[in-house]
Structures are given as C-alpha cells and as structure tokens.
Amino acid sequence: MVHRWRSSVPVASDLPVFLRGYPDSRCIVGIRNLLAHGYAQVDDARAWDIVENDLPKTLGEIERLLEGK
16 A cells, blocks of 8 residues: 555646646546445446546556656
C-alpha cells in the first residue's frame, strides 16, 4: 500500500494541471466516485468498455504529463 501511495504522489502533485488539460477529467472523477460509493449500481459491460477503450487514452495522457517534468 505504501508503494502505491509513493508512486502516485507525482501525479497527485500535478493533478490540477492534468485536470485543466484533460477534457475528460470530470468523467474520471465521476467514475471513481461511482466505483467507490455506488459499486452495486455499476454496469459491468460499461465498466469493461471503459477499461478497454478509455483507460489506455487516459494512461497515455498521464504518461505525457509525467514526461513533461
């Protein structure tokens, strides 16, 4: 758990920059809240679609943000 926290710190410190520069950032926050607080309401097919189609784009944006440091 500590390792995960440490690896997320650089992203967390740049989060405001990422949120301004990434148009889908509100969706990311909404999905996180749904998964954390409304897990019973999650549509499995839609969640898998997000993992397959949206997550790679988001990870690419995060990698670009980290490379720009």
